[in-house]
Amino acid sequence: MSTTGKQLFTTLSRDGRLTLELADVTLPDPTGNQVLVRMEAAPINPSDLAILTSAADFENAEYAPGKVVAQMPEPFNSGQKARHDQRLPAGNEGAGTVIATGDGDMAKALMGQRVACVPGNAFSQYAIADAAMCLPLGDHSSETGASSFVNPMTALGFVENARIDGQKAILHTVGASNLGQMLNRICLEDGLTLVNIVRKQDQAALLREQGATHVVDSSAEDFTGSLSEAIAQTGAFYGFDPIGGGRMVDTCFKAMEQVAAAQLPAYSRYGSNQLKRMFIYGRLDMGPTILSPSYGFGWTLSGWLLTPFLQNAGMETVLRMRQRVVDNLTTTFASSYKTKVDLEGMLTREAILDYRQMKTGEKYLVLPHG
Secondary structure (H helix, E strand, C coil), X not given: CCEEEEEEEEEECCXXXXXXXXXXXXXXXXXXXXXXXXXXEEECCHHHHHHHCCCCEEEEEEEECCEEEEECCCCCCHHHHHHECCEEEXXXXXEEEEEEECCCHHHHCCCCCEEEECCCCCCECEEEEEHHHCEECCCCCHHHHCCCCHXXXXXXXXXXXXXXXXXXXXXXXXXXXXXXXXXXXHHHHHCCEEEEEECCHHHHHXXXXXXXXXXXECCCCXXXXXXXXXXXXXXXXXXXXXXXEECHHHHHHHHHHHHHHHCCCCCCCCCCCCCEEEEECCCCEEEEECCCCCCCCCEEEEECCHHHHHHHHCHHHHHHHHHHHHHCCCXXXXXXXXXXXXXXXXXXXXXHHHHCCCCCCCCEEECCCC
């Protein structure tokens, strides 16, 4: 028996009109190791906003029940030429109850269970998911497990990446975010030193209450000096940044070089040989990444995405990471939300203008069935 429910779609036309709309979709019966999940909760992550809102003008958009049309400015429209006129689903992750399965053993074992999943169309009432990518939640609710994949696995991925590269300290530029708080708890548990950058004094206080030792406030007058001091104390020449645009990465590299240069036995016109590495894993700032010739040549800037990391990490590592998430959903990997909306509610002007700002600690949770 096929199943019908509402699903959110996003379409960017050639003329730059970005349309978000709800539509009724009929899903086929799952096959093989597929499962059909009645979606009950899904977070709006920054990675979702890349196709949901991007840089479109939602201040002056056309709003109607279940549908929004906004104009995408240049160069962002032509920069997304590859997706023109494609009707795309949205919602990377979520949680719900398995109501039907294919005939694969892995799928059948999940029948009737509440699971977290990454179907790619989580902003829907029903979704087909791969059983291998489902996390059984046990007694946890769907709301508790809705954010159990992207942020937890990303934070664990940072730690795994650091270990692979022989690092004992990490710098993170958005320390008070949901992901940042998870990373802080992981590092405390694993004995890895973490330098947290925050934007406000209350965020610094929040992290310190959670046991963070090295917290630097970017709004403070002595920010650059405090950052250099924290790097000198910890040896954190290895960092992760979700901002992307602007000068944050540049500021981190400068602070790292200042520390490294101070340790040189003699002046070098080429700067220090200390390897300084930053990873950009998001685009909270859609502007260009600005770098300056201020830190020699011993630096590397790379992109970081969860899926390629998991593919390269190997199944044993992935399974170990997943089990750790399930075992600590309400502690280490707990998420908090500013508000909850249904599918129609996430397309209102008030909601879009709010959640697209991606403010720290103000994530939205979507309840597809209300």
